[in-house]
């Protein structure tokens with residue numbers, strides 16, 4: 707789906723929401739996938755490359771193989787990820803006041819799988835497949851929007867990119883997985899860091915109304 711086909715309403719608040727570690731449990735799903743492939747994630751740092759080992763020998767898996775594994779993961783396991791608790795309810799409440807879209811960095815070939823999977827868990831929203839820093843695409847999306855916009859992501863570089871491209875957008879740093887949340891400091895370029903959906907909903911409502 708391309709930005710031009712979103713049919714956004716200029717006068718309605720907009721929530722632009724990441725999926726992995728915000729709406730769905732990426733890390734838990736990736737760990738399941740890796741174990742099926744005799745691989746294991748050792749969370750020494752907030753990264754995947756460099757932290758995947760052979761489950762039997764403990765040997766570190768090469769950068770190229772991790773890239774290939776991630777591609778397979780998105781293709782085959784996107785539809786199996788567990789939803790983040792409270793996400794569907796919060797978005798459902800927010801849609802009374804706002805339009806909602808999902809901006810997820812994943813291969814375009816996995817976009818429809820992601821959209822259908824989110825819909826099957828009560829999150830039936832347009833999905834844009836992005837790649838790279840999210841600032842430029844967010845600038846395109848919000849170009850015509852005159853109402854408040856909220857951007858939500860777990861990765862600080864995206865929050866920085868959006869801060870640079872569109873400083874007026876309200877930025878929420880959200881990390882669903884508790885282990886990741888402990889490893890990652892509140893992003894400097896976010897307005898708030900919140901890791902649970904009931905509280906996130908309250909904050910989002912306060913900035914869009």
Ligand SMILES: [Mg+2]
Nearest residue numbers: 724726727860
């Ligand atoms: Mg994410």
